[in-house]
Amino acid sequence: MKIAFFSSKMYDREFFDRYNTKHEIIYFEAPLNEQTVNLAWDCNAVCAFVNDKLSADVIAALKSNGIQLIALRSAGFNNTDIAAARANGIPVVRVPAYSPHAVAEHALALILTLNRKTHKAYNRVREGNFSLERMMGFDLYGKTVGVIGTGKIGQLFCTIMLGIGCKVLAFDVIANKEMQAAGVDYLPLIDIFQQADIVSLHCPLTEQTRHIIDATSIAMMKQGIMLINTSRGGLVDTPAAIEGLKSGRIGYLGLDVYEQEEKLFFNDLSENIIDDDDIMRLLSFPNVLITSHQGFFTQEALAEIAKTTLANIDEFEAGTKLTNSVA
Ligand code: NAI
Numbered sequence: 001m002k003i004a005f006f007s008s009k010m011y012d013r014e015f016f017d018r019y020n021t022k023h024e025i026i027y028f029e030a031p032l033n034e035q036t037v038n039l040a041w042d043c044n045a046v047c048a049f050v051n052d053k054l055s056a057d058v059i060a061a062l063k064s065n066g067i068q069l070i071a072l073r074s075a076g077f078n079n080t081d082i083a084a085a086r087a088n089g090i091p092v093v094r095v096p097a098y099s100p101h102a103v104a105e106h107a108l109a110l111i112l113t114l115n116r117k118t119h120k121a122y123n124r125v126r127e128g129n130f131s132l133e134r135m136m137g138f139d140l141y142g143k144t145v146g147v148i149g150t151g152k153i154g155q156l157f158c159t160i161m162l163g164i165g166c167k168v169l170a171f172d173v174i175a176n177k178e179m180q181a182a183g184v185d186y187l188p189l190i191d192i193f194q195q196a197d198i199v200s201l202h203c204p205l206t207e208q209t210r211h212i213i214d215a216t217s218i219a220m221m222k223q224g225i226m227l228i229n230t231s232r233g234g235l236v237d238t239p240a241a242i243e244g245l246k247s248g249r250i251g252y253l254g255l256d257v258y259e260q261e262e263k264l265f266f267n268d269l270s271e272n273i274i275d276d277d278d279i280m281r282l283l284s285f286p287n288v289l290i291t292s293h294q295g296f297f298t299q300e301a302l303a304e305i306a307k308t309t310l311a312n313i314d315e316f317e318a319g320t321k322l323t324n325s326v327a
Contacts, residue, residue, distance in 0.1 A: 001317055003071070004040035005047040006032035009266065012073075015306040023313060031262070037061040045069040045313060050076060050293065051262035056084035063088040069316045072326075073305050076232060078205040082327045092327040093312035097152050099301035103256075104156035106295035107200050107230045110254030114226060114289050115140065141165040146196030148212065149203025149231065150176045150184070157200060158184050169196060172203070193220040198228065205232035213237060218244040224251030230295045233259035238278045245285050253288045256295045265292040 001023050005016070008027040016025060026043065030036045032052035038061065040046050046067055048054060054062075054070060059081055062070070070085060072094040085092045113119050116137040124131070145161045147154050147170045158168050158179050168184045170176075175186040189212075192199065199221070203209050213227065214237040221227075227250055229236050238259050244250035258265070260276055274280060282288050296305075312324050 001044040001069075001313055002026065002042065003045045003047050003313065004028060004043040004067075006030065006036070006039075006052050007049045007266070011302060012306075015302040016310070019303070019306045019310055023310070032058065034058055034061070038065065040067055041065045043067065045071055045316070047071045047073060047309060047313075048079075050074045050079060051265065052079060053262070054080040054085070056081045059084040059088055059090065063090060069093065069313065071309050071312055071316075073309050076204055077326050078232060078234070080326075085327045090327075091316065091322055091325055093309075093316070093322055093324045094326050095305050095308040095312075096324055098296060098304040098308065099298055100152035100156050102298040102301045103153045103202075103230050103295040104160060106256060106291070107153075107157050107202075107228050107254075108160055110228050110230070110256065110289055110291070111140070111198060111200075111226065114252040114254050114287065119289070143167070143197040144169060144195055146170070146192035146199040147184070148172075148189070148192065148199065148201050150179050151202065153230075154200075154202030155179055157202060158182070166198075189217075190220060193217050194222070196225065197222060198226040200228040201231045201235050203231060203235070205234045210234050211237040211240075213241065215240040215243065218249055221249060223249060225249065226252035226254070228254040230256040233257040233261050238282070242278065242281050245282075245288065251287060253282070253285070255282075255289070256291045257293055258290065261293060 003023055003025045005025050005027045008029055013027055028039050032046060032048050034057055037058050040062060046062060067090060070090055070092045075094060075096055077094055080092055082092060117135050142165060144167045147158050147168060150158060150170045150172045155176055161168050162183060169187050169192050170184045171189045171192050212235050218240055241250060241253060245253060258279060282290060315322050
């Protein structure tokens, strides 16, 4: 098949070229959106990532360009209008799990960095500043961690935090029995907000979860809460988080995802004027750590993304059941 591959980076090419044996892949650095959709005119399938915009209009244009398959390189599919894909008869396939370990471990990295300030220590010591002023952290052992969403990633994150000796509370629409047996207490969301020292988000972005962290939920939290979001930016109402940081209610904020990230993340904008006042305000706080959607970014995950995406395309070409179909 001929595949229009959007939002491609060097590392995507490296892993797809390593595992691709039969398809013709046309790599575009541009993201997929209304302006770029016609780049796919000669292809049979598009391959898209988290910040590509597969709106109803884009999908209709894909259909008229003869596109037969949308192959997402991500687990989340909130960027794809599934109803429109269905209406246009274009199947959507995804990579349901590439490395849940990678994301769970990155959430821990954000927690440890914010807490023990290793990013500041690195710079200080290199400049000959061996002072410990303002470097004090806290023991994670014995702290209460609230986990929202205990699917593949959330479950691994619970296990890590239990291993450290934290008390783990969780909220999910379906309680995970294995986690309950391991000592995780499932509680209503309000109780999690009120009791947790650290809240970590691991649920998908849906109409129910959009702005699950807003002014109301922040007001319920303990003073100085640590909030971690490695899931999707839209889970957090950014202006409300900024107010929470200003009041001190949020004591630490670790974000791997951001609501307006598609204009920023995955690009080197170091010589640009960044026209996003919310992210610039967030970056002005000493207790905020932002990484640009790198939770998934391990060798193991990139290999899995390439292998599963190519297998999804093979299944479509062979006309067999689409194992990882979302529409
Ligand atoms: P999953 O589907 O295995 O688990 C999601 C869990 O959230 C399920 O247990 C589900 O029941 C629960 N859930 C659904 N609606 C909920 C609600 N309203 N309240 C509470 N829980 C709810 O997904 P997985 O693989 O664990 O991924 C979780 C999220 O992580 C993805 O949706 C994606 O947004 C994000 N992600 C981030 C990456 C990164 O690089 N930072 C990479 C991969 C995924």
